[in-house]
Structures are given as structure tokens and as C-alpha cells.
Amino acid sequence: MCFTCDARSLGRRGLFATGAALLATAVAPAAQAQTPARPDTPAAAMQELVEGNARYAANLMRRTDFSARRATLAQGQAPFAAVLGCADSRVAPELAFDQGPGDLFVVRVAGNFVTPDGLGSLEFGAAVLGAKVILVLGHTSCGAVNATVEALQKGNTLPGHIASLVTAMKPGIEPALAQPGDDLIRRALVANVRHSVRTLETSTPILADMVARGALAVKGGIYDLATGRVELI
Incomplete structure (x- = not known):
């Protein structure tokens, strides 16, 4: 040779x-x-998410050259928003809000509920990295929510550590079972998201203080798998 x-x-x-x-x-x-200017207030950050989702739903996403920002992002990050989303493979927050690398700080777990590790991550995203809004993002046809509703109704036990998802989601979803109406799954989706929103915005010592000072907002939304649109709740 x-x-x-x-x-x-x-x-x-x-x-x-x-x-x-x-x-x-x-x-x-x-x-x-x-590169668009980074939103510097909770209201501006939320508006950017709303407008980005509208572009995504209309299939008018911005053409972005990710390579142009790669070297800059290697030096650090400054996401303008954080998302607590479900681990469902059909929901990609960066796509759903038409954002690129470095724009969103995303924490995902099946059922989009708050865990101790997830809380610590979101505190880091807000207090250290400067995210102005945390969006709790649920979605239609959520298997974790459906399984929790069924387990609460029938008392069945799920195998392995999957059962821990039901245990964690029970406080948020159980009140929806007592409400009247035929739209139980929809009520459960909304109740689960709102429970996580309340948990985050009242979490001391970091997030609750940031919310009180107006430095951070915590919002909730439901992503529609069929349309790609996010409904704020």
C-alpha cells in the first residue's frame, strides 16, 4: 500500500x-x-410562539440555514422559551413553532407532567439561560392521558414503570372524571396541562419568584395532531 x-x-x-x-x-x-431578534419579554416570547405555530400550520415555515448558526451556538445558548412537552414522537416543538436550534429549551416526558428532574431543568432554562416563557404543551390522542383515564376508571394496573406515569398524572386528571359531559378525554387533556401550569408557576423558590416579578410567564396549550395548530388554554 x-x-x-x-x-x-x-x-x-x-x-x-x-x-x-x-x-x-x-x-x-x-x-x-x-436572524430574528430574540424576544426579550414574556409577551414577546409568547407572540413569537403563536406566530411560529401559525406558519407551521399553514406550511409556510421559514427556510433556515442551520449551518450559519452552528459555530455561534457552540459557544453558548440563549433560548427565548422553554417547553414542557410530551415524549410522543408525533410532536416536535421546534417544528411546531417554526424555531431553530438554540431557540427553545425543551423538556419532554410522556404525559407532559412536572417531575423533579424536569422542574430543575426548567428552572435552569428560565433562571440561567433566560427563557421568558414556559409553555406546557399537551396534545390530542395522548396515550399517557388515555391510559391514566382508563386506569382511574377501571382500577387496572399498568406494567413496569409505566404505572408511575398514572400515579404522577392522577392529581391533575382525576378531578376531570367528576365533571359532567361526554368530552372526558378532552377535559382530561386540559386538566392535565393546567395542573402542570399551576405546579410550575407556584414552584418556589425560583419560578414563582420570576413569575411574580414579571420576568417569566407560564402558559398551557394543546397541540392538535391532525392540524398542527396549538390552542392556548
Whole structure:
């Protein structure tokens, strides 16, 4: 086997690398100039999520060159919003709100409820990274919510650690079973999201203080799998 380099080939490769570097240098400022300003208030952050979801639902998402921001993001992050979402594979917050890398601080667990680890992560996202809003994002046809409703109605036990999901979601969903009406699953979805919202906005010592000072807002929403639209609740 020959390990001798072809000097001419190496020269061409070096020229190509130099040209690519110069091109990247020339393009990067223009790409950065097109990056929207980061929302700096809870209201502005929420408005950006609303507008981004409208673009997504209408299939008018912004064309984004992720490579242009990659080097900058390697130096640090400053997400403008945090999302507590479900682990469901059909719900991708960055897509649903038409955002790129570095824009959203996402915590996911089946059933989008607050866990100790998730709470700590969201505290970090808000207090350290500067997220202005936390959105608790439920979704239609949520298997975790459906399983919890069925378990509460029938008393059945789910296998393994799946049962712990029902235990955690029970306080938020159980009151919905006592309410009248045929839309039990819808009521359970909303109740589960609102329970997590209340848990987060009253969580001491960090989040409750930020909410009281107006530095952070905690909101809830339901993502419709069929349409891609998020309904704020």
C-alpha cells in the first residue's frame, strides 16, 4: 500500500478548503443579519410562539440555514422559551413553532407532567439561560392521558414503570372524571396541562419568584395532531 501523498491533489484540497472558509466568512454575517431578534419579554416570547405555530400550520415555515448558526451556538445558548412537552414522537416543538436550534429549551416526558428532574431543568432554562416563557404543551390522542383515564376508571394496573406515569398524572386528571359531559378525554387533556401550569408557576423558590416579578410567564396549550395548530388554554 502506498502512503505517499499526491502533492498536486493536496494542493487542490488546500485551495478548496481555503475557498470554502472564505465563502463561509462572507456568508455568515449576512445569515446572522437575517436572524430574528430574540424576544426579550414574556409577551414577546409568547407572540413569537403563536406566530411560529401559525406558519407551521399553514406550511409556510421559514427556510433556515442551520449551518450559519452552528459555530455561534457552540459557544453558548440563549433560548427565548422553554417547553414542557410530551415524549410522543408525533410532536416536535421546534417544528411546531417554526424555531431553530438554540431557540427553545425543551423538556419532554410522556404525559407532559412536572417531575423533579424536569422542574430543575426548567428552572435552569428560565433562571440561567433566560427563557421568558414556559409553555406546557399537551396534545390530542395522548396515550399517557388515555391510559391514566382508563386506569382511574377501571382500577387496572399498568406494567413496569409505566404505572408511575398514572400515579404522577392522577392529581391533575382525576378531578376531570367528576365533571359532567361526554368530552372526558378532552377535559382530561386540559386538566392535565393546567395542573402542570399551576405546579410550575407556584414552584418556589425560583419560578414563582420570576413569575411574580414579571420576568417569566407560564402558559398551557394543546397541540392538535391532525392540524398542527396549538390552542392556548
